[in-house]
Amino acid sequence: MRAITISSYGGPEVLTYTALPDPVPGEGEVLIRVRAFGLNHAEAYMRSGAWGDVAAVTGIECAGTVARDPSGRLAEGTRVVAILGGMGRTRNGSYAELVTVPSSNVVPVGADLPWSDLAAVPQVYATAWSALHGNLAVRPGQAVLVRGATAALGQAAVTLAADHGAVTVATTRDPGRAGLLRSLGAARVLVDDGDLAGQVAGLGLTVDAVLDLVGNTALRDSLRAVRPRGRVCQLGFLGGLGPLPDFDPLTDLPSGVQLSFFGSAFVLGGPDFPLTDVPLEDIFGKSASGAYRARPARVFGFDEIVAAHRLMESGDALGKLVVTVP
Structure with a gap:
């Protein structure tokens, strides 16, 4: 062969x-x-x-x-x-x-x-479905932020979350891609400037769950973007595979926030x-x-x-x- x-x-x-x-x-x-x-x-x-x-x-x-x-x-x-x-x-x-x-x-x-x-379909949709329903236990009406949404896996996550009845917030580094994400069902699109937590707070948004495809370089910010007792699932490493230095649960993990990882591979x-x-x-x-x-x-x-x-x-x-x- x-x-x-x-x-x-x-x-x-x-x-x-x-x-x-x-x-x-x-x-x-x-x-x-x-x-x-x-x-x-x-x-x-x-x-x-x-x-x-x-x-x-x-x-x-x-x-x-x-x-x-x-x-x-x-x-x-x-x-x-x-x-x-x-x-x-x-x-x-x-x-x-x-x-x-x-x-x-x-x-x-x-x-x-x-x-x-x-x-x-299979890899990206099976992975996104498993993280949304297994790790994040998303319910209809909840607000889900998909960080890194223009990637194939991110697009699958936006599609599945919106179809499930979640209020889906999608992020991209390129404002020109907002229309694509809205066409998949995103209720709102944010331009990722590295401070999504600040944007979420400034807009008065309540985020119940974050699906983070960017990974270690953005994880601290993603943890700050979710509401108290919300959930964050890291699903990818689009920002690079470098380790997260000096992560300290005492200062970096907000009280009550649940952090998980899904390594589908x-x-x-x-x-x-x-x-x-x-x-x-x-x-x-x-x-x-x-x-x-x-x-x-x-x-x-x-x-x-x-x-x-x-x-x-x-x-x-x-x-x-x-x-x-x-």
Whole structure:
């Protein structure tokens, strides 16, 4: 099979095309013929070496058809999506024509969507749904602030929160992207100047929950932006992977505020966070009907992976990037 491998840790140019033996599914695994895969910032971290030694073939999600399921659960040709399960990290991932995935991380799909549209949904929507409903326990009518909302994951979070009936406040560093966020359901858009807590206070807003994709560089400010006894979930590191220096709960964590983290790349689809908890079929259905604007911002060919990674890291993608596999 053709695969895209990490030749050495570094920039997008280290991604190279290689012929590898076709993988063989073991017990509890499914072999998938990949038709498209979404790009995720986690793959840039893996490619760069920021997460230490990882599998040669990266890629943490895909859409395709079942090539073989030794258990007989899924018939050959069944349309499926696959998420995580160690892909790209502890086992070869989805940047290839074929991939083996733990069966617990494979979900059959009934929605009639093109492969590129299917691949744009699973990782970002499953992650956003898990954080909104699991970590933040968001209820209809509550005010949710999504920090880093123009990223693909942020757009999914805005869409899901608004659809759930939350009053969604979205942030962006570019005022020109406010219209995009409002079209996804954001009731209000704030330009992130690094002092969102000050903006929230100045506007008299009450924020019940914050979903922070920016990460360590903004965490202290996010904690100050939420109401007493509110919740903050850190979901990403768009501001960089550098550690948060000298964090002191006594001075940095407001009394009563609950702080949590959701590392989907390590747990989603596992026994504690099963994919059966995520209403993926409903999400696909709403994407197919147009209720969710979940289509990819741009679709690349398999031979354009370096350009795709460069665009992802530029911050100018304005949504999910997808690669199709011929």
